[in-house]
Amino acid sequence: MGAKIMKVKQPPKTSRTPSPSTVLSPHTASDDLVFNFQKLLKKRKEQGQTEKQNQPLLHSAPSLQRHPFFSLFQNEKLIILILILIPLFFGVYIRSAPAWIPQAQGIAQEQILTRFVQEQLQSIQKTNPALSDDDKKRIIRQRAAAFQNSDEFETAVGEFKQQLKDPYKDATGFLYLIGADSYHYTRYIRNIIDHGYPGDSIRDGRQFDTLMLAPTGKVVTKNFHVYAGAYFYTIASLFMVNASREGILFFFPVFFSAIVIIFAFYLGRKLGGNLAGFFTALFIALHYTVVARTMGGIVDTDVYVVFFPLAIVWLYFEMITAESLKKKLAWSAGAGILTGLFAFAWTGWWYIYDFLLIATVLYVCYNFLVFFFEHRPRRFDVSFFKTKQFTHLFHSVITYLLVTNLLILFFKRLKNVFDPYTSVIDFLSFGKEVKSGSLWPNVLLTVKELERVNLAFIIDAVGIWILLFALFGALLLLYQGIQLHRQALLRRDSVENHRGQNPFIFYVAFLVIYTLGSLFAVTYGVRFLIVLIIPIALLCSFFLSSAILSLSNLGATFFPFFTRSSHVIPSLFVIILTVGAMLFLGFSPFSSLCLQGACKQTLVGIHSTGPTIDDIFIDTLTKLQMRTGEDAILTSWWDYGHIFKYFANRAVTFDGASQNTPQAYFVGRFFV
Numbered sequence: 001m002g003a004k005i006m007k008v009k010q011p012p013k014t015s016r017t018p019s020p021s022t023v024l025s026p027h028t029a030s031d032d033l034v035f036n037f038q039k040l041l042k043k044r045k046e047q048g049q050t051e052k053q054n055q056p057l058l059h060s061a062p063s064l065q066r067h068p069f070f071s072l073f074q075n076e077k078l079i080i081l082i083l084i085l086i087p088l089f090f091g092v093y094i095r096s097a098p099a100w101i102p103q104a105q106g107i108a109q110e111q112i113l114t115r116f117v118q119e120q121l122q123s124i125q126k127t128n129p130a131l132s133d134d135d136k137k138r139i140i141r142q143r144a145a146a147f148q149n150s151d152e153f154e155t156a157v158g159e160f161k162q163q164l165k166d167p168y169k170d171a172t173g174f175l176y177l178i179g180a181d182s183y184h185y186t187r188y189i190r191n192i193i194d195h196g197y198p199g200d201s202i203r204d205g206r207q208f209d210t211l212m213l214a215p216t217g218k219v220v221t222k223n224f225h226v227y228a229g230a231y232f233y234t235i236a237s238l239f240m241v242n243a244s245r246e247g248i249l250f251f252f253p254v255f256f257s258a259i260v261i262i263f264a265f266y267l268g269r270k271l272g273g274n275l276a277g278f279f280t281a282l283f284i285a286l287h288y289t290v291v292a293r294t295m296g297g298i299v300d301t302d303v304y305v306v307f308f309p310l311a312i313v314w315l316y317f318e319m320i321t322a323e324s325l326k327k328k329l330a331w332s333a334g335a336g337i338l339t340g341l342f343a344f345a346w347t348g349w350w351y352i353y354d355f356l357l358i359a360t361v362l363y364v365c366y367n368f369l370v371f372f373f374e375h376r377p378r379r380f381d382v383s384f385f386k387t388k389q390f391t392h393l394f395h396s397v398i399t400y401l402l403v404t405n406l407l408i409l410f411f412k413r414l415k416n417v418f419d420p421y422t423s424v425i426d427f428l429s430f431g432k433e434v435k436s437g438s439l440w441p442n443v444l445l446t447v448k449e450l451e452r453v454n455l456a457f458i459i460d461a462v463g464i465w466i467l468l469f470a471l472f473g474a475l476l477l478l479y480q481g482i483q484l485h486r487q488a489l490l491r492r493d494s495v496e497n498h499r500g501q502n503p504f505i506f507y508v509a510f511l512v513i514y515t516l517g518s519l520f521a522v523t524y525g526v527r528f529l530i531v532l533i534i535p536i537a538l539l540c541s542f543f544l545s546s547a548i549l550s551l552s553n554l555g556a557t558f559f560p561f562f563t564r565s566s567h568v569i570p571s572l573f574v575i576i577l578t579v580g581a582m583l584f585l586g587f588s589p590f591s592s593l594c595l596q597g598a599c600k601q602t603l604v605g606i607h608s609t610g611p612t613i614d615d616i617f618i619d620t621l622t623k624l625q626m627r628t629g630e631d632a633i634l635t636s637w638w639d640y641g642h643i644f645k646y647f648a649n650r651a652v653t654f655d656g657a658s659q660n661t662p663q664a665y666f667v668g669r670f671f672v
Contacts, residue, residue, distance in 0.1 A: 083278040084265050091261045091285030094589040094606060095254045095295045099175050101165050103607040108161040116147055167614040174247025176611035176618075178297035180656050184642040185226055185299050186249055192230040193245070198223065212641075213658050214633040214651030222411060224345035225301050249299050256303045257294045260310060261285050267314040268541050270321075271507060275545035275578070276538075282587045283537035284310070288602040289461060289529045295609065301346050305530050308342035309352045313510075313534075316356055316400070320363075321503050325392050332396040333403050340407020343416060348427075350420040351531070353404065355517060357420075359510035360397055364390070366505050370485070389501065427524065449527035458522055461529055463598055465585060466540050470515070473539035476546055477508040511535045548577040613643060621647040635667060 120140050124131065131139075147153050168176055177183060188198035199207025199220040207220040229252055236248045261281050268280025284290055284306060293302035312335050319331035335356075342349040371384045384390060405417050459467060481504030518532035552574050582588065586597020594603055624634075625648045634644045634652045641655020654663040 080274060083274055084262060084281065087265070087278065087281035087285040088258055088261050090282070090587075090589045091291075092254055092258055094286060094291055094602065095257055096251070097606045098178065098296050098609055099250065101168065101175070101610060103610070104161045104164045105157070106607070107164060108157045112153065112156045112160055113144060113148065116153075117144055120144070167616070168611045170244050170246060172242060172244045172247055174243055174250060175297060176613055177246055177250060177299055178295070178609060178611055179300060180612060180639060180642040182249075182297065182299040182612075183646040184655070184657055185229060185301075186246060187642070187646045188220070188223070188226040189229040189233060189249065189299075190245060192226060193233065198226045211645040211649070211651045212655060213661065213663065214653055215631075217651075218658065222344070224341060224411075225304070228345075229299065250297045253294050253298050253300075253303050254296045256307055257285075260294070260303065260307045263307070263310040263314060264537070267310050267317070268538060270314060270317045271538055272542040272545050275548065276541045278578075279541035279544050279581075279587075280537050282582065283533065283541065286587050286589060286602055287462075287533055287537070287598050288605045289533045291602055292605055292609075293527075293530050295606070297611070302527075302530060304342065304345040305348075306534060308338055308345065308349070309531075309534055312338045312342065312352055313356070317503070317507070319396050319400075320393075320506050321501075325395065328392055328396040329399050332400040336400045336403025337407065339400070339404040340411065343404075343408045343419070344411040348423075350423050351517060351521070353420045354424075355510060355513050356400075357397075358513055359506060360393075362509045363506040364393065366502070366509075427521075450525035452523060453526050454523075457526070458519070458529070458532070461526075461601075462533065462536060463585070466536060466598070469543045470536045470539035473541070473543035473546075474508060474512060474515075476543055477504055477511070477539070481505040481508060511539055515539070544581050548574060548581065551577055617643075618647055624648050625650060635670075637667065637671065638664065 117140055120143050121136065124136050124139060128136075170176060177186060191198050191200065197207055200210040200217075201208050208217045209220050210217045212218040229249060232252050232255060233245060233248050236251070237243070240248050261284055264284040265277040265281040267277070269277030271280075290306055293300070294306070315331050315335035315338065319328050319335065322328040322331055339349070339353055342352070367389065368384050371387070375383070385394075408416050453461075481502055484502050484504055514535035515532070518528065518535060521528040522532055555573055583593065584597065586594060586599035586602075588594045588599045589602075591603055594600060621644065628648075628650060630650075632650050634641075634648065634650050636644070636652070638654050638656055638659035641652040642657070644650060644652050645655065653667060654661055
């Protein structure tokens with residue numbers, strides 16, 4: 001919800017057709033959100049100045065306004081639904097792709113064709129040994145081309161493809177899970193379904209995982225992820241009756257990712273209108289940085305690293321622009337609830353809390369400076385802190401802090417309340433060979449996803465054009481904040497109510513902090529790229545939507561008869577530019593439409609991802625379980641600990657949830 005719209009005396013109505021650039025902005029009219037190319041024409045200078053003077057300082061909620069693109073549908077809800085469904089379909093499709101092992105098709109075709117060529121070569125050498133090598137190659141190419149177009153080839157490929165897939169599927173026909181961590185959480189989910197809590201047993205009122213850190217075991221703390229997974233399984237099993245537990249949980253991250261894409265749309269929409277929301281949702285749906293950690297089969301906590309921040313930031317943005325105190329408190333309470341749940345779901349939750357508070361402090365400082373230079377008191381006074389604007393914001397932030405910390409106390413412990421202020425120090429110890437206060441080597445250095453990366457790697461992973469557009473988006477956001485500030489200075493009647501209400505200043509402060517903080521985190525581990533992609537997606541989407549709508553405005557300026565004659569032409573112009581931007585940046589889940597950009601990396605990643613185990617692995621662990629006693633302890637490097645526990649049901653020396661322990665040192669020395 002936006003800030004209160006200032007009523008301004010309107011000029012006499014004219015019959016002039018609205019410009020195609022009057023579009024998706026949630027805050028300002030076209031002159032604020034997009035560059036007004038009409039000012040370039042001297043004959044329209046006076047008209048442009050008149051329109052600018054009569055624009056309200058802030059618009060309320062994002063609206064479709066009067067752009068002809070939306071008049072094709074005549075229904076705001078319908079167009080919003082379409083703009084959500086497109087990235088939603090793309091995101092669900094690309095994340096579900098591992099379920100049918102798409103790489104099997106190419107492997108089967110290559111091997112069947114290779115086998116055919118070898119058979120033909122042997123046949124030619126027997127029947128026509130006198131032929132030259134060139135003639136043999138020519139004949140083989142002709143026969144191979146004919147074979148590839150035959151039904152026999154398709155049948156052979158289909159049968160061989162199925163043979164390739166079968167070892168990676170369970171008895172119900174569903175794919176095994178991806179990644180060892182998936183089996184760690186799935187075992188806890190299995191425990192909840194079997195006996196109501198994630199641990200294996202309860203000792204002295206505490207849950208214990210008796211298979212970890214054998215022979216002592218380890219205390220199991222409450223975790224949002226395993227309970228959410230158990231509820232998902234319970235509901236989904238009503239519809240997927242014949243599926244295994246692992247087969248159902250395979251789609252758990254796909255389900256959460258669908259919700260993530262919806263939140264991404266509304267956050268982008270809040271920042272720059274519906275088109276910005278559309279591009280933000282596409283980023284989250286298709287960029288490999290996100291897809292790689294949220295695709296089907298990865299029953300891990302990474303999906304919450306995008307789910308909760310997107311939802312929290314959206315609610316907080318709504319709080320910043322809300323008009324009444326009640327609405328501000330409602331939005332801030334919602335953001336606080338989700339932040340508390342984020343702390344329950346992921347140990348690294350605190351960064352979004354810190355970024356929001358730092359940006360809020362900067363926003364208050366900006367408002368204070370505006371107030372100070374407007375009133376120019378001879379000495380410092382506290383009148384600013386008594387204004388409606390400050391008191392409403394103060395009460396909202398306090399509500400956010402209280403709700404967040406109360407939920408942290410409920411779900412976790414008192415010490416976790418201080419995580420936002422102390423965890424930065426712990427985070428900095430990731431890269432040290434020996435962590436402070438410990439005699440043991442830092443085994444986290446052997447974890448691939450915590451490898452340190454340089455700027456060149458980040459540019460390659462995110463995309464040079466995406467990063468450049470994000471930079472332009474940040475500059476454009478700052479420009480809009482300056483423009484809105486200048487408008488307020490020119491309107492003497494709106495000083496008290498609107499002078500400091502400049503959400504663009506908060507937006508750009510928060511997103512710059514978010515981006516810089518995420519870049520710093522990425523240098524400590526490649527897995528934190530998923531944190532960086534959110535602010536980059538928002539800034540890039542803001543720029544793309546503004547650029548497309550500015551070009552539409554430019555077209556209406558130089559070809560006004562298009563706008564007067566028909567709404568279809570400018571609407572198609574916007575659609576063409578949008579599709580062009582999608583193809584240029586690589587927002588496509590289909591290889592036939594993937595010309596360049598992000599989709600290349602995504603499709604390659606999807607086609608190179610598969611289950612961590614196969615039937616032979618499981619058969620081996622099943623036999624191991626049958627031939628060992630229940631008190632047996634399996635010792636290996638930490639990589640396979642979770643899988644051993646899940647299938648063999650035997651304790652392990654250490655695993656992926658306890659790799660940074662003294663056991664790692666002794667096991668490493670043993671194997672070396």
